[in-house]
Structure formats: C-alpha cells, structure tokens
Amino acid sequence: MAHLNRIHQVWAEGRTAVNGWIAVPSVLGVEAMAKAGWDALTVDMQHGTADYADLLSILPVIEKSGAAPVVRVPWLDEAAIMRALDAGALGIIAPMIETREDTERLVSTCRYPPDGTRSFGPVRARLAWGDDYASIANQEVLVFAMVETRLAVANLDAILSVPGLSGIYVGPSDLSLSHGFQPGFDRTEPDMLALIADIRARSAARGLRCCLHCGSPVYAARAAAEGMDLVTIGSDARFVEAGAMACINQFRESADNKT
Numbered sequence: 001m002a003h004l005n006r007i008h009q010v011w012a013e014g015r016t017a018v019n020g021w022i023a024v025p026s027v028l029g030v031e032a033m034a035k036a037g038w039d040a041l042t043v044d045m046q047h048g049t050a051d052y053a054d055l056l057s058i059l060p061v062i063e064k065s066g067a068a069p070v071v072r073v074p075w076l077d078e079a080a081i082m083r084a085l086d087a088g089a090l091g092i093i094a095p096m097i098e099t100r101e102d103t104e105r106l107v108s109t110c111r112y113p114p115d116g117t118r119s120f121g122p123v124r125a126r127l128a129w130g131d132d133y134a135s136i137a138n139q140e141v142l143v144f145a146m147v148e149t150r151l152a153v154a155n156l157d158a159i160l161s162v163p164g165l166s167g168i169y170v171g172p173s174d175l176s177l178s179h180g181f182q183p184g185f186d187r188t189e190p191d192m193l194a195l196i197a198d199i200r201a202r203s204a205a206r207g208l209r210c211c212l213h214c215g216s217p218v219y220a221a222r223a224a225a226e227g228m229d230l231v232t233i234g235s236d237a238r239f240v241e242a243g244a245m246a247c248i249n250q251f252r253e254s255a256d257n258k259t
Contacts (some may be wrong), residue, residue, distance in 0.1 A: 004129055005140045006068040007230065010039050011209070016224035019070070019211070021235035023047070025054035027061055033236050034065035042070040045080070046095050052083060056124065058086045060235035063128055070142070076102055081109045092141055093169050097123065097145035100158035107164040108199040110143045115164060127130055142166040145212060147199060156199065158175040160206040165239065167209030170199055185215030200227055 004011050010017040019036040025048070033041060041062045043050050048060065055071065055120045062069040063124035081092055108116040108258050119172035126133045129140070145159055146152075152159065153175040159169070173183035176192060186241035187193060196212065203210040204227065211230035215238075222230040234242075242249055 006039050007142060016228060017230040019230055019232040021232050022065055023235045023237040025050035027056055027057050029236050030058050034067060038067045040068040040070050042072055044072045046072050046074045050243040055087045076106060078109045082118060086123050086125055088125045093144045093146060095146045098149055098151040099155050100162060103145050103159045103162040103165055106145060107143055107162055111138050111164055120227060144169040146171045149178045156202055160208055167211060168199060169211040170196055170202045172213055185213060216230040228245045
C-alpha cells in the first residue's frame with residue numbers, strides 16, 4: 001500500500017531513513033534544513049526549544065518538503081503525545097522508556113481504539129492528512145521508545161514484546177552516561193559498540209526497527225551499513241554552530257596569511 005509517511009516508503013524500498021533534528025523552532029531554519037532532502041525531520045520538544053505553538057508553524061513546513069514529520073516529546077506524557085499527534089506528527093519518539101509498562105503506555109497513547117486509548121480530536125492532523133485520518137492513523141504513525149539507561153537495556157526484551165511498537169531509538173549520550181562514559185554521539189568504545197549492536201540485533205529479531213542518533217554523516221553511513229533502519233545526523237543548531245565556526249576560522253586563517 002502507498003504510505004503518507006515517507007519513512008514507511010523508504011523502508012519498503014529497503015533503505016535506511018535519514019532523519020534531521022530540529023532544536024530551534026524557526027520556520028526559516030526548518031525550511032533551510034528541509035531543502036537538504038531528509039526522509040524525516042524531528043522536532044525536539046525534550047531538549048530543543050519548541051513549544052506547541054511552534055509545532056503548528058513547523059510541521060506544515062516539514063510536510064511540504066515531503067519529509068516525515070516526527071516529534072520527540074518531552075516525556076512519557078499522554079497529553080503531550082496526543083497533542084503532537086493531533087498537530088500532525090506521523091512519528092513519536094518518547095525519551096527514557098525503561099519498562100514494558102512504560103512501553104504499553106506509549107503505544108496505547110499513540111493508537112486509536114481498539115488498538116489503544118488515543119482520544120479522537122485530530123484538530124490539525126485531519127487537515128494535513130485527510131478526512132479519512134482516523135482510519136489510517138494507526139498504520140501511518142510510528143512509535144519509537146528511546147533506550148538510554150541500564151534499566152532499559154535490562155528490560156529490552158520486555159520492551160520489544162509490546163504489540164504496536166514500531167522500534168527502538170538509541171540515545172547514545174544518556175546510554176553512555178549510564179554505562180560510565182562521557183556523553184556524546186558516535187561512540188567508538190568497544191563496550192558501547194557491542195551494546196548498540198546488541199540492541200539493533202535484538203530489535204531486528206523481533207521484527208522491529210532500530211534507530212540511532214549520530215553526530216556525523218560518516219558515522220551514520222557506517223551505522224546504516226551495519227543495519228540501522230534510521231539514522232539521525234546532527235541538528236540544525238549544531239550545523240549553524242559548525243558553519244559559523246568554519247567561516248570565522250577560514251577568514252582568520254586567510255587574513256593571517258596576508259599579514
């Protein structure tokens with residue numbers, strides 16, 4: 001079947017989805033990000049600076065680009081999740097999921113009855129995705145549980161056993177912190193590489209997707225080659241920072257060479 005959600009389309013073609021990260025709720029910034037041609041763009045409402053009003057401005061820009069609109073909600077909170085979905089998100093990433101019970105709450109909140117307990121009121125989602133939204137939402141909306149603590153790893157099999165879960169989103173910074181390492185993306189420690197590979201393999205064995213937050217395109221490409229189903233690369237804020245620093249460094253280097 002044809003999907004509204006581009007991530008589904010990419011997976012049907014046997015490819016890894018490439019996801020961009022929106023930390024700064026600027027319509028112009030999101031338009032600039034979308035120009036790159038991401039398969040998905042995720043608005044970060046946990047550590048980013050967007051609020052609900054920003055979602056209503058940003059999600060239409062993402063949809064227009066053809067990328068799948070995804071939201072990382074601030075926490076496992078039913079109201080926040082339902083509001084993001086009603087605003088038009090086709091994917092939810094929930095942080096700090098640690099148990100089967102957490103996962104059941106997450107999935108149930110994202111699914112209309114009889115598959116869940118999501119309340120009906122797609123105030124903007126219906127405008128974005130059509131009058132038949134209620135009949136397609138459960139198939140189109142992706143639900144990702146973030147695994148980023150020791151307890152989550154210990155309970156991974158139970159988390160993966162919850163019907164309706166789309167997959168796992170590995171948060172390498174918090175996962176590293178919980179295992180005694182400094183936070184950061186693009187892990188190279190043998191213990192962390194083995195842990196991430198194990199999460200990926202156990203997800204695949206259950207027929208679920210596994211996603212990884214990365215800091216560089218080279219690392220993301222390697223993760224994709226190793227079987228990650230979705231890779232996130234950087235963020236708008238980090239791209240601006242890196243671009244500005246590169247510009248100033250290049251200017252100063254060129255200016256110094258002329259003196």
